[in-house]
Amino acid sequence: MHSCHQTSLLPVQERQDYWRGVIGSTYFDLALHFTEQQRFYGQLWRWDVAPFGISFLSTSPTCYRRLKQHINRHEDHHFLITLPERHEVHFSQERRSVRCRPGGFILERSDKPYEFEYGQDNSLWVVRVPGSLLRARLRLPERYLFSEFDRSQGLGAVFFDYFRSITNQVACLDDRQAALLMRQLIELFALAVEGDPRAIASDDSGLRQVHLQRVEQYIREHIREPGLNPEQVAAACGISTRYLHKLFQGQEFSVGQWIRELRLQGAEADIRRGGSGRTLADIAYKWGFNDQAHFCRSFKTRFGITPKAARRG
Incomplete structure (x- = not known):
């Protein structure tokens, strides 16, 4: 609108x-x-x-x-x-x-x-x-x-150029197309801020920041594996499971909750995108859910509607 x-x-x-x-x-x-x-x-x-x-x-x-x-x-x-x-x-x-x-x-x-x-x-x-x-x-x-992030060069410029192309054409797009492009815009925004050295100005120690970035990268790369769990993440990143949980302490998501949130967000985007010919079961499996009933319950709890309703959307 x-x-x-x-x-x-x-x-x-x-x-x-x-x-x-x-x-x-x-x-x-x-x-x-x-x-x-x-x-x-x-x-x-x-x-x-x-x-x-x-x-x-x-x-x-x-x-x-x-x-x-x-x-x-x-x-x-x-x-x-x-x-x-x-x-x-x-x-x-x-x-x-x-x-x-x-x-x-x-x-x-x-x-x-x-x-x-x-x-x-x-x-x-x-x-x-x-x-x-x-x-x-x-x-x-x-x-x-x-x-303050720079939009004149590098990934910041890519983010801004893509943003302006969306604003120039948004009136010609349907809701599904526009929402898909906006999700891609947020991905570009994340890449831009993560790649800016000034973004590391946080209260975390340097070592803690390095561990967090390694953990986040590993989880994103393996998010579609059904067996992905805190123990696997900790082992792959060379830290103890206890320390992994400590990295996530006091935040909105625990490590397990964040894995589930990434999977649900990915599945929801695929469902609303449509046109792929994939069944809901295929999408659930693609994003690491082995049990479709569990996936449907989790999806409805998170988004307030069932996957079928989201597809009709």
């Missing part, structure tokens, strides 16, 4: 409330402060590609605050990939911050309070990604917060 919103035809006194509603429906609840209240303007183009969102907005200087009362712990939160076009933006959360200039991009998380602002008239692209989906590809997306 495509929609466009603008304030230019509204009386000045109505623009700010209107814009708050536009922002809330496009992203999530936020408190807005307008630096130049008497001359505020805003335009926003929005494409909904379930479960993703793409938007392009141009506004006068604005501060967006995500407050505690805006956050519902029982809902799947989102990450935002932000790409400023005209001027610098500033994102701060939990006493850490990052500035992003045109030519770069940053990652933001929505499940904790934050402040996002720009002090000059600005235009920016924003991609909204479900937290669970991004976490299936980047086990700890928090490692990639507060880093």
Whole structure:
């Protein structure tokens, strides 16, 4: 679905409330402060590609605050990939911050309070990604917060070029095609941030970071093997099973849960893609599920619908 919103035809006194509603429906609840209240303007183009969102907005200087009362712990939160076009933006959360200039991009998380602002008239692209989906590809997306990534060269440029090609053609694509391309975009985003040396600026020790990357790479490479389990992963990566579990301690997924999440996300993408002629049993087996009944139960628990319903989708 495509929609466009603008304030230019509204009386000045109505623009700010209107814009708050536009922002809330496009992203999530936020408190807005307008630096130049008497001359505020805003335009926003929005494409909904379930479960993703793409938007392009141009506004006068604005501060967006995500407050505690805006956050519902029982809902799947989102990450935002932000790409400023005209001027610098500033994102701060939990006493850490990052500035992003045109030519770069940053990652933001929505499940904790934050402040996002720009002090000059600005235009920016924003991609909204479900937290669970991004976490299936980047086990700890928090490692990639507060880093400015370069979109002018290397994998960052590949990611941005692919993103712009999607936005140029999204109106010509059906929902299934657009969703498939968006999943590939997230894969490119993950490759870009993982390949940027500045992304290693995390609280993890260097050795712990090396182990995590090796574990994640091994799991992705062997995710379709039915027998993949923590013991196999630990042995292949040269660490103890106990240490492997410790690496995942305090995170959203345990190692076993993350393996299951990757498999379910892969199966769900294949089912919604359609056109392959594969049966549901074939897809379940492809992604490491030996028991189709168990696969169907796990799928419905995770996505709220059965695999058959997802295929009809």
